[in-house]
Amino acid sequence: MTAPLRVLVADDDAAVRAVLRAILPPARYDVVEAASGDEALRRFGSHGADLILSDLQMPGMSGLELLRSVRSMDDTVGFIILTGAGTVENAVEALRLQADDYLVKPFNVDEVLLAAERAVSYRRLLRENRSYQTQLEERVAEQAGQIEALLMDALRSLATAIETRDDYTGGHVERVARYAAATGRELGMRGEELRALWVGALLHDVGKIGVRDDVLKKPGALTAEEYDEMKRHPEIGATIMERSSFLRPGLPAVLHHQERFDGSGYPAGLRGEAISLQGRIVAVVDTFDAIVSSRPYRNGSSGEHAMEEIRRNSGTQFDPRVVEAFLRASALGFPDDPDTPRLPEVEAAVG
Numbered sequence: 001m002t003a004p005l006r007v008l009v010a011d012d013d014a015a016v017r018a019v020l021r022a023i024l025p026p027a028r029y030d031v032v033e034a035a036s037g038d039e040a041l042r043r044f045g046s047h048g049a050d051l052i053l054s055d056l057q058m059p060g061m062s063g064l065e066l067l068r069s070v071r072s073m074d075d076t077v078g079f080i081i082l083t084g085a086g087t088v089e090n091a092v093e094a095l096r097l098q099a100d101d102y103l104v105k106p107f108n109v110d111e112v113l114l115a116a117e118r119a120v121s122y123r124r125l126l127r128e129n130r131s132y133q134t135q136l137e138e139r140v141a142e143q144a145g146q147i148e149a150l151l152m153d154a155l156r157s158l159a160t161a162i163e164t165r166d167d168y169t170g171g172h173v174e175r176v177a178r179y180a181a182a183t184g185r186e187l188g189m190r191g192e193e194l195r196a197l198w199v200g201a202l203l204h205d206v207g208k209i210g211v212r213d214d215v216l217k218k219p220g221a222l223t224a225e226e227y228d229e230m231k232r233h234p235e236i237g238a239t240i241m242e243r244s245s246f247l248r249p250g251l252p253a254v255l256h257h258q259e260r261f262d263g264s265g266y267p268a269g270l271r272g273e274a275i276s277l278q279g280r281i282v283a284v285v286d287t288f289d290a291i292v293s294s295r296p297y298r299n300g301s302s303g304e305h306a307m308e309e310i311r312r313n314s315g316t317q318f319d320p321r322v323v324e325a326f327l328r329a330s331a332l333g334f335p336d337d338p339d340t341p342r343l344p345e346v347e348a349a350v351g
Contacts, residue, residue, distance in 0.1 A: 004030040005120055006048065010040035010066060011055040011082070016105075020053055023109045024116065037061025041069055049077055051120050053112075056083035056090060064090065067097045076127045078119030082107060151246060159202045162209065172293055177202040179285035179326070180253070180278075182334040186325035187277070192249070200241075200253025200278050204286060207237025207254065231266045234258050252276035257283050262316045272319075280319040284310060284326050287317070 007029045009020045014035070021031045032049070034040035038061045040054065052070060056063040063081050070077055081094045084105035091102045100119035103111060159173040180201035184194050208216055211233055215226045222230060237254040241247045256270065256279020263271030265283075275283075291306035307330070314323040 004028060005050040007031045007116075008034060008040055008044060008049040008052045009054075010034045010037055010052065010058065010063070012036060012058045013055070016055070016082075020112070023112060029116070037063065037066040040066055044070060044077075045073070048074070050123070051078035051080070051116060053080050053082055053116070056081055056086050056094075064093055064097065067094065067099055071097055076123050076130070078116070078123045080112075080115050080119055082112075155199065155202055155247075158206065162203075162205050172289055173202050173205070175289050176204065176282065176285050178336065179289065179329065179334050180281050181336075182329035182332070183281050183285060183322065183326045184277075186328045187281070187322070189277075196249030197253060197278050197281065198250075199247060200250025201282050201285065203237070203241070203247065203250060204253050204257045204282050205233065205237070206240050207233035207235065209240070210236040231258070234267050250278070253278035253282045255279065257286055259283065260317045261319050265317075275319075277322075280322045281326075284318050284322050287313075288326070 004026065005028065007024060009017050009031055011017050011020075012035055017033045017035075021033065024031055029051075032043060032047070034043050037054070037058050040052070041061065043049075044052070052066070054063040054066050061069075063083070067079050067081070070079060075098065079099050080101045080103060081090075081099050082103050082105060083090065086102070086104065094102050100122060101115040103115060156174070163173050177198050181194055181198045184197045189197060211230060215222065215229050218226065234255050234257065238251050241251040241254050253276070255267070256276045259265035259268065259270045259275045259279055260283070261272060261275070261280065263269050265275075288306050288310055291309055292300045292303055294300040307327070310318065310323055310326065314320045
């Protein structure tokens, strides 16, 4: 059996409260009385209500003030104004505050019952609709999270495949992404900007897909022709990133990570802040990890040596502001952050 709806009757006239209690069927409505607006608000705050029937003019808090306060606490509660001395302005204000009805005393019993049913029915539908919307939004958010997780897994797989072609011993792109995100946070990057940096850092070398193995894996010095082919990889990568709305925000890191702060880099020879911040960050963290990482043809250097190389090239190869942020991030251990996708545990190669 359905429990009765809780009705709060607010009126300073005890006779009116008694009449309303008498006409509202007890099997349908559980009536609670309040002799003032202040008392009604306290009762509502303590126990809530499905419907409020309120006089307009009461000592202390008026019916309109009660309506305003109740709406600020719960806008799904039915609210009917009952008055014997209202004005057009009062009626307009009541409707503006989303009163369900405005009845003039002396009221008709059937009119009150109809207004009450109409109010509780509307408010029930409002609550059901909001519940449905909340469930739908939660479902959409859940599916979006699943889709993003799948995309992130695909990105990691792609990045790992590229890393394998480049003869890294493992974990390079994950570390670069982690170092980049930590450095970006030190520079004030947050939210989507930081996530875009993470994606760009993870895929910074995606353009090496278009570089021949004999060039990419050559252990010795490249010829001028081979170096020209290698220098194409940022633009190839940018073309790949441009084709996907999901990847596009990380395009600057891919296109600019081989640019140098003094203008001597490639592919466009950009100088200073003409290079995207993503590109300037990835240039630092990629170089650091390349120095400390082992390859089949050489062992990695120490973190101290790599840090010294980064400092030595500050102002020429690297943006000094980014270098300082990178050093701060390193001192903190390159912590992960909820603003960026969760990375597998990767040991920071700083020692």
